[in-house]
Amino acid sequence: MGLGTKMIHAGAEPDPCTGAIMTPIYQTSTYVQESPGKHKGYEYARSQNPTRFALERAVAEIENGKYGLVFSSGVAATDAVIKLLKPGDEVIAAADMYGGTYRLFSKVFQKFGIIFHYVNMQDAAAIKPFINKNTRLIWTETPTNPLMNVTDIEAVANIAKAHNILLCVDNTFASPYLQNPLDFGADIVMHSATKYLGGHSDVIQGCLIVNDDKLRDDLYFIQKSCGAVPGPQDCFLVLRGIKTLHVRMQRHCENGEQVAHYLRSNDKVQHVYWCGFEDHPGYAVAKKQMRGFGGMMSFTLKDDSIATANKVLSSTKIFSLAESLGGVESLINHPASMTHASIPREERLKNGLTDSLIRLSVGIEDAKDLIADLAQAIG
Numbered sequence: 001m002g003l004g005t006k007m008i009h010a011g012a013e014p015d016p017c018t019g020a021i022m023t024p025i026y027q028t029s030t031y032v033q034e035s036p037g038k039h040k041g042y043e044y045a046r047s048q049n050p051t052r053f054a055l056e057r058a059v060a061e062i063e064n065g066k067y068g069l070v071f072s073s074g075v076a077a078t079d080a081v082i083k084l085l086k087p088g089d090e091v092i093a094a095a096d097m098y099g100g101t102y103r104l105f106s107k108v109f110q111k112f113g114i115i116f117h118y119v120n121m122q123d124a125a126a127i128k129p130f131i132n133k134n135t136r137l138i139w140t141e142t143p144t145n146p147l148m149n150v151t152d153i154e155a156v157a158n159i160a161k162a163h164n165i166l167l168c169v170d171n172t173f174a175s176p177y178l179q180n181p182l183d184f185g186a187d188i189v190m191h192s193a194t195k196y197l198g199g200h201s202d203v204i205q206g207c208l209i210v211n212d213d214k215l216r217d218d219l220y221f222i223q224k225s226c227g228a229v230p231g232p233q234d235c236f237l238v239l240r241g242i243k244t245l246h247v248r249m250q251r252h253c254e255n256g257e258q259v260a261h262y263l264r265s266n267d268k269v270q271h272v273y274w275c276g277f278e279d280h281p282g283y284a285v286a287k288k289q290m291r292g293f294g295g296m297m298s299f300t301l302k303d304d305s306i307a308t309a310n311k312v313l314s315s316t317k318i319f320s321l322a323e324s325l326g327g328v329e330s331l332i333n334h335p336a337s338m339t340h341a342s343i344p345r346e347e348r349l350k351n352g353l354t355d356s357l358i359r360l361s362v363g364i365e366d367a368k369d370l371i372a373d374l375a376q377a378i379g
């Protein structure tokens with residue numbers, strides 16, 4: 001089945017009561033039982049909700065997985081994965097990743113005795129020295145936010161398997177249209193569904209996709225016990241978003257390519273981080289594991305002052321200055337003061353995330369308008 005057909009039909013079954021083609025929003029907290037314990041499989045909406053179940057089937061299908069679990073946010077999905085662990089367990093995490101993931105690991109879970117090692121995973125072998133008998137999980141993100149570094153999922157998965165370690169890949173930037181980490185040996189795929197899956201900047205949500213029955217049961221137990229479940233209306237919005245994921249991503253890729261090449265040709269621009277350039281260090285791996293390069297990129301200016309970066313950030317008219325990404329509209333962001341402010345400055349600089357770096361989420365408007373907007377803002 002083609003990817004487009006799959007995105008449109010994933011998880012969808014006509015409503016058994018009415019035949020409604022769209023999954024109804026089951027806005028209910030509880031379900032009436034015929035006699036104690038005799039029910040239709042639905043007891044209480046924290047544990048079961050038909051709208052949520054439809055979305056969980058959909059995300060599983062489009063990630064080539066067996067099971068999906070959705071959460072009230074991307075970080076709630078990440079939180080559930082770390083709750084598989086216990087004090088003394090160790091995690092090897094990507095050095096260059098979403099600031100909120102770093103904050104959750106270092107400020108929330110570290111104090112419960114879970115140990116995190118942050119490693120640059122562009123070279124998969126760099127993980128090996130950090131593996132010991134307590135290592136339970138490798139957490140990676142590819143391409144990374146915001147520097148667009150690429151991790152070889154298959155190479156990391158091989159190392160993880162050899163040592164019986166779980167591998168979780170945050171696939172938010174690529175989306176299931178461009179990359180399916182389970183196919184390369186990952187155990188868990190995580191998404192901030194807030195971004196490309198929802199696609200319209202109108203919902204906060206996260207999800208996990210797995211193949212293993214026990215892993216699914218353990219994560220479902222955490223989902224219902226800790227309670228970070230999304231409401232049915234939010235599930236409906238993401239179900240609707242997924243139906244156009246393939247056409248949106250095609251346009252994100254086309255626009256991304258044009259904007260990246262334009263930025264590179266601008267003589268005020270110092271460096272453009274986009275994994276679709278043939279001279280990008282991760283290009284070959286990206287070609288192997290992705291079906292396109294997407295609309296995320298970042299760049300620096302030759303004049304490396306914060307003041308000049310601020311001028312660009314405040315001068316765009318179509319690109320809105322905002323956190324988040326993956327919506328139909330283009331966004332411009334300053335990682336050092338916005339999305340990645342929770343990472344200490346020294347840590348950021350070590351990973352190449354400078355004060356003047358500008359990140360773009362290239363939307364699906366007309367590319368020529370986006371380029372004209374950047375041209376006037378860069379000046």
Ligand SMILES: *Cc1c(COP(=O)(O)O)cnc(C)c1O
Nearest residue numbers: 073074075098145172192194205
């Ligand atoms: C936004 C984001 C998250 C966190 O998701 P929320 O839905 O905001 O909780 C995690 N990883 C990446 C790569 C993100 O961009």
